[in-house]
Amino acid sequence: MAKEAAGRARPGRAPAPAGRRARPRQAEVARLAGVSQATVSLVLSGRDLATGRPISAETRAKVLDAAHSLGYVPDPAASRLAAARNNLLGVFSFTATFPTDVRHSYYPFLVGVEQEAAAQGYDLVLFTGSSTGGAGAGGGALSRVRLADGCLFLGRHAPADELRRLVADDFPVVHVGRRDEPEGLAWVGADYVSASREVVAALAGLGHRRVLLVREDDDAPASTDRERGFLDGLADSGLPAGSDAVYRSGDPRHDLTAERVRAWVAEGVTAFVAEETDTGAAWRALRAAVDAAGLDCPGEVSLALLGSPPADLADEPAPMGFDIPRPALGAEAVRLLASRIAGGPAEGTLVACAFRPGATAGPPPSPRTPHPSS
Amino acid sequence: MAKEAAGRARPGRAPAPAGRRARPRQAEVARLAGVSQATVSLVLSGRDLATGRPISAETRAKVLDAAHSLGYVPDPAASRLAAARNNLLGVFSFTATFPTDVRHSYYPFLVGVEQEAAAQGYDLVLFTGSSTGGAGAGGGALSRVRLADGCLFLGRHAPADELRRLVADDFPVVHVGRRDEPEGLAWVGADYVSASREVVAALAGLGHRRVLLVREDDDAPASTDRERGFLDGLADSGLPAGSDAVYRSGDPRHDLTAERVRAWVAEGVTAFVAEETDTGAAWRALRAAVDAAGLDCPGEVSLALLGSPPADLADEPAPMGFDIPRPALGAEAVRLLASRIAGGPAEGTLVACAFRPGATAGPPPSPRTPHPSS
DNA sequence: TTGTATGCGTTATCAT
DNA sequence: ATGATAACGCATACAA
Numbered sequence: 001m002a003k004e005a006a007g008r009a010r011p012g013r014a015p016a017p018a019g020r021r022a023r024p025r026q027a028e029v030a031r032l033a034g035v036s037q038a039t040v041s042l043v044l045s046g047r048d049l050a051t052g053r054p055i056s057a058e059t060r061a062k063v064l065d066a067a068h069s070l071g072y073v074p075d076p077a078a079s080r081l082a083a084a085r086n087n088l089l090g091v092f093s094f095t096a097t098f099p100t101d102v103r104h105s106y107y108p109f110l111v112g113v114e115q116e117a118a119a120q121g122y123d124l125v126l127f128t129g130s131s132t133g134g135a136g137a138g139g140g141a142l143s144r145v146r147l148a149d150g151c152l153f154l155g156r157h158a159p160a161d162e163l164r165r166l167v168a169d170d171f172p173v174v175h176v177g178r179r180d181e182p183e184g185l186a187w188v189g190a191d192y193v194s195a196s197r198e199v200v201a202a203l204a205g206l207g208h209r210r211v212l213l214v215r216e217d218d219d220a221p222a223s224t225d226r227e228r229g230f231l232d233g234l235a236d237s238g239l240p241a242g243s244d245a246v247y248r249s250g251d252p253r254h255d256l257t258a259e260r261v262r263a264w265v266a267e268g269v270t271a272f273v274a275e276e277t278d279t280g281a282a283w284r285a286l287r288a289a290v291d292a293a294g295l296d297c298p299g300e301v302s303l304a305l306l307g308s309p310p311a312d313l314a315d316e317p318a319p320m321g322f323d324i325p326r327p328a329l330g331a332e333a334v335r336l337l338a339s340r341i342a343g344g345p346a347e348g349t350l351v352a353c354a355f356r357p358g359a360t361a362g363p364p365p366s367p368r369t370p371h372p373s374s
Numbered sequence: 375m376a377k378e379a380a381g382r383a384r385p386g387r388a389p390a391p392a393g394r395r396a397r398p399r400q401a402e403v404a405r406l407a408g409v410s411q412a413t414v415s416l417v418l419s420g421r422d423l424a425t426g427r428p429i430s431a432e433t434r435a436k437v438l439d440a441a442h443s444l445g446y447v448p449d450p451a452a453s454r455l456a457a458a459r460n461n462l463l464g465v466f467s468f469t470a471t472f473p474t475d476v477r478h479s480y481y482p483f484l485v486g487v488e489q490e491a492a493a494q495g496y497d498l499v500l501f502t503g504s505s506t507g508g509a510g511a512g513g514g515a516l517s518r519v520r521l522a523d524g525c526l527f528l529g530r531h532a533p534a535d536e537l538r539r540l541v542a543d544d545f546p547v548v549h550v551g552r553r554d555e556p557e558g559l560a561w562v563g564a565d566y567v568s569a570s571r572e573v574v575a576a577l578a579g580l581g582h583r584r585v586l587l588v589r590e591d592d593d594a595p596a597s598t599d600r601e602r603g604f605l606d607g608l609a610d611s612g613l614p615a616g617s618d619a620v621y622r623s624g625d626p627r628h629d630l631t632a633e634r635v636r637a638w639v640a641e642g643v644t645a646f647v648a649e650e651t652d653t654g655a656a657w658r659a660l661r662a663a664v665d666a667a668g669l670d671c672p673g674e675v676s677l678a679l680l681g682s683p684p685a686d687l688a689d690e691p692a693p694m695g696f697d698i699p700r701p702a703l704g705a706e707a708v709r710l711l712a713s714r715i716a717g718g719p720a721e722g723t724l725v726a727c728a729f730r731p732g733a734t735a736g737p738p739p740s741p742r743t744p745h746p747s748s
Numbered sequence: 749t750t751g752t753a754t755g756c757g758t759t760a761t762c763a764t
Numbered sequence: 765a766t767g768a769t770a771a772c773g774c775a776t777a778c779a780a
Contacts, residue, residue: 023543025773036751041775054749071539073517077460078773080451081756088518114502123518126500128488143447144462144497147521165445169397399757410767415759428765452757455772 024070033066035059040067044074080147089113089122089337090151092142092158106154109176112330113152120338127151142166150341152176152333172340176333186346188333192225193232195322195353196306199273200233202320202355203302207363208271209239212264214282215275217250226275226306252285258292265293265301270364276307276321283309283319302361320358325351398444407440409433414441418448454521463496463711464525466516468532480528483550486704487526494712501525516540524715526550526707546714550707560720562707566599567606569696569727570680573647574607576694576729577676581737582645583613586638588656589649591624600649600680626659632666639667639675644738650681650695657683657693676735694732699725 026044030037039055042048043063048055066072080086091113093106117124127144142162145151150172153163158175160182166173167184175187203211213230215223227246234241249255261272272290274282283305295301305321329351336349400418404411413429416422417437422429440446454460465487467480491498501518516536519525524546527537532549534556540547541558549561577585587604589597601620608615623629635646646664648656657679669675679695703725710723 023545026775027773037774038752038776039750041773042750045775047775056749059750071542073520073539075455075773076518076521077451077454078756079775081449081455081758081772082774082776084756086451086521088521124502125518125521126502128498128500144450144499146447147450147462147499165447168445171397401757411758412760412768413766415757416766419759421760430765433765449757452772453759455756455774456758456760458759458772 024072025075026072029063029066029070029072032070033059033062035063039063044072077147080149085149085341086147087122088125088148089117089334090125090127090145090148091154092127092145092151093154108326109154109330112327113334114330115327116331116334120334122149122334122338146171150174150337152337167346172337174333174337174340176329184346186336186340186348188329188336188349188351190324190329191350191352192222192306193229194350195355196226196229196273197233197236198355199304199306199321200230201236202357203271203273203304203361204233204237204239206271206302206361208302209364210267210269211239211245211271211273212269213246213273213275214252214256214286215246215248216252216277216282217248223275223277230273230306249282249285252282256282256285256289258289258294261289261293261295261301265295269301271302271304271361273304273306276305280310280313284313297360298362300365302364304358304361308356317359318356320361321356322353323356324353398441398446399449400446403437403440403444403446406444407433407436409437413437418446451521454523459523459715460521461496462499462522463491463708464499464501464519464522465528466501466519466525466532467528468502482700483528483704486701486706487708488704489701490705490708494708496523496708496712520545524548524711526711541720546711548707548711548714550703558720560710560714560722562703562710562723562725564698564703565724565726566596566680567603568724569729570600570603570647571607571610572729573678573680573695574604574613575610576731577645577647577678577735578607578611578613580645580676580735582676583738584641584643585613585619585645585647586643587620587647587649588626588630588660589620589622590626590651590656591622597649597651604647604680623656623659626656630656630659630663632663632668635663635667635669635675639669643675645676645678645735647678647680650679654684654687658687671734672736674739676738678732678735682730691733692730694735695730696727697730698727 026037026040029044030040033040039059040063043055043060044067048060076086076088080088091110114124125148142159142165145166151166151174153173153175154177163173163175163185164182167182173185175185177187177189200211211234213227215227231241231245234245239245264272272286274286276283286303290297290301290303297303303319305319307321308323309316309319309321332349332351336344336347340346400414401411403418404414407414413433414437417429417434418441422434450460450462454462465484488498499522516533516539519540525540525548527547527549529551537547537549537559538556541556547559549559551561551563574585585608587601589601605615605619608619613619638646646660648660650657660677664671664675664677671677677693679693681695682697683690683693683695706723706725710718710721714720
């Protein structure tokens with residue numbers, strides 16, 4: 001028996017707000033086309049063609065005509081509910097009220113995300129962590145992300161517990177930019193180790209035998225990775241990779257004096273490598289100290305930066321180093337997320353950085369045999 | 375009779391992907407709390423308290439406990455489908471990528487949007503117009519917005535037909551930044567007319583009797599409004615508002631020469647007003663011409679800009695003029711949208727601009743009686 | 749080749 | 765004060 005259609009009070013529904021017309025449903029399309037709603041669904045989703053589902057061309061045409069003339073558009077909420085998917089990818093950035101600091105780093109990333117998402121047939125939805133007022137019913141900010149089929153997370157400020165919650169529910173999630181993730185959380189990151197290694201290899205290739213890394217005194221994974229890559233690079237080239245190859249400075253601006261640089265050079269150091277940080281402090285201090293020491297940069301000493309120069313130094317000659325391929329990172333993140341949605345494993349991926357020859361490195365001033373410090 | 379519950383193949387569903395745990399539903403919460411699912415819904419939505427619905431405190435506690443221990447979070451898609459609302463506000467910007475970049479002109483606007491949305495208990499979702507790959511099934515880019523309870527549209531590139539479609543379906547929509555909207559489309563805009571009038575009034579108040587508007591030769595509403603405000607301002611102060619009070623230039627950079635400025639000054643013009651455009655061409659040309667004419671700006675001639683100076687001129691002394699209160703615009707747009715969602719009318723709203731005294735206007739060089747040009 | 753009957757998770761109405 | 769139960773719009777296994 002069909003459900004008791006009319007003649008009965010409609011439960012579950014408030015009366016439609018007066019004056020609010022409803023947009024066409026598949027049911028209306030079906031009625032106009034003289035077919036069933038199920039057929040409409042089949043035709044409109046294209047699943048008949050893709051899977052060789054047998055729908056007559058005539059029926060297809062009728063349905064498509066009807067849908068078009070009614071101006072049918074699918075309801076994404078209903079799609080998601082019924083099919084557990086709506087071809088939407090979420091991007092969650094934990095930037096309080098669209099902050100003014102990190103935005104520079106997110107933008108190029110989003111470019112890659114958008115491109116790859118389009119290529120994979122996904123649309124994007126952006127969430128922010130700032131809105132706290134809303135749907136709050138126990139879900140926190142993260143309940144929104146379930147509107148999408150999966151979600152990308154940007155930035156270090158993602159609340160670990162909420163993220164863990166999503167992972168525990170097996171909601172497809174990919175985190176970008178960190179690597180120390182809880183078990184089961186997929187991530188993509190830049191391969192600082194290999195990139196740093198490459199930089200050292202390039203310096204060694206130019207003839208440098210004593211290379212010094214200047215880094216700040218923190219233990220962020222980004223710093224650690226660079227140092228490891230640096231040391232690996234030294235080892236690769238058979239250069240001394242002792243602890244005196246690395247200079248840790250609590251405050252580069254004060255520690256990195258002209259005298260100290262001159263002393264290093266006197267000891268035989270011919271190339272300096274600085275790590276990249278938010279502020280670019282190490283790099284700035286290094287440049288300043290070399291300048292103050294009266295040393296000619298490509299000529300007397302070579303410099304390299306393990307990353308990209310700060311924006312305000314963009315007009316100076318580019319230092320040797322590497323660039324984080326942010327768009328590529330974004331694209332890779334989307335690929336991984338799509339794979340997760342399709343049931344793939346929660347793996348981590350490293351994306352290679354692009355080596356940048358720059359203009360701050362050249363052969364060491366005079367050919368000389370290495371001075372091992374031991 | 376209850377539906378034939380189990381013992382029957384589950385239609386309408388693909389088998390759950392292996393290994394994908396499901397997150398808790400209201401049904402589970404209900405089972406754990408020993409109540410019905412409907413009660414769970416009531417308690418969790420707080421509708422029992424709000425509407426004085428009778429739910430015992432004991433039951434409430436049981437339900438809340440169970441929900442919390444299970445980590446229940448509501449499914450926004452299901453909410454939207456069932457209740458036709460999920461406390462989500464969409465923001466659609468017709469730019470290539472998400473406008474999370476501060477340099478982007480949308481950014482200050484979004485700040486206001488976020489604040490007000492939070493204040494109104496809404497969460498935000500950002501859509502972009504660029505992603506074209508996705509859910510395409512007849513809906514175009516705009517089908518996504520129906521995930522939210524309503525949507526804000528930014529920018530002039532909104533496809534009119536799709537917008538019209540949403541309006542025809544009575545989907546709550548507010549457009550920001552234009553005023554020539556199709557019937558039924560709610561909008562908010564800046565009140566250029568009043569703001570321009572105020573600027574003229576300020577100049578007149580300083581003693582200027584001959585004021586000239588320099589505008590570009592287009593007919594954008596933004597330009598038209600400014601000119602009207604300018605002329606109204608002249609009329610208010612009893613100044614001649616003839617056609618020679620406005621100079622339309624096809625190419626300000628070439629037309630606005632030092633000679634011309636000198637000629638105007640010789641005729642008795644003591645203040646120049648430029649309209650603001652994307653490029654700021656009129657303002658730049660005016661400044662340059664005045665400089666070239668060797669005229670001292672606050673001293674010999676006064677200048678004003680009907681808008682904000684371009685970003686690259688931010689370090690120059692601020693010109694007299696007005697600022698578009700973008701955050702306020704955003705907030706107002708959210709208020710209007712919330713009202714629309716609640717069934718309010720599709721009205722248009724003008725937001726007042728903030729007068730900026732600046733440092734480019736002072737009294738005219740020498741007190742003199744007006745020289746009416748007639 | 750197409751129609752029928754569920755069901756997704758939630759809200760809201762009615763009967764208890 | 766609480767429990768059944770019918771939708772919301774769409775997708776899909778299965779019958780016809």
